[in-house]
Amino acid sequence: MAELMKFPTIISLAWKSQKAQKWDTKTKTSGSGKVRTMTNWKYPQYTISTEFEVLTPAQYKELMGFYSKTKGGTVPFLWLDPEDNAETGIQLGTGSMGSWQAVRKFGDFLEPVYHVENLTLYANGSPIRAxxxxxxxKLAAGQTVEPNAVITADYTYYWLVRFSGDMTAEYIFTNVYKSKSFKLVSTR
Incomplete structure (x- = not known):
């Protein structure tokens, strides 16, 4: 599989974002009025709606070029969400497990994340190589931990997403652009 592209780092004066969560829930109501619900999904699908308030001409070209490189919604890419992008001190298990899945935590709900950077792993609070x-x-070569050690981690994570819909930008003032709202849909 080819290396995934990362959404360009565009620092703008303002950023708006909202997330919608979807579970593809099926609901059936019997003649007596009893309701039965179910989903086959283990994790939700997120739709992120966002926009850039201010773009320089170079940022405008970078954004439109990236959209073209991903062929709209065809090619998935990595998105570093400005609000939801890191876990600090998250407990992953014990040393006896030997490997640990990175997760994102929303309240008490955990879901796996597959693209992490800036990883620091700890055994009983002491940093270890990973x-x-x-x-x-996984532990780095030559690194060991006690089987009962509590394993925690700090890391930055990316969302795997694709574009949903069109990308529109407008020229609002001399050398100032703005994007219209665009949507990103999480993929697995």
């Missing part, structure tokens, strides 16, 4: 491959965290 590597990550597709979100699976």
């Amino acid at each position: 590597v990550s491959d597709k979100g699976v965290i």
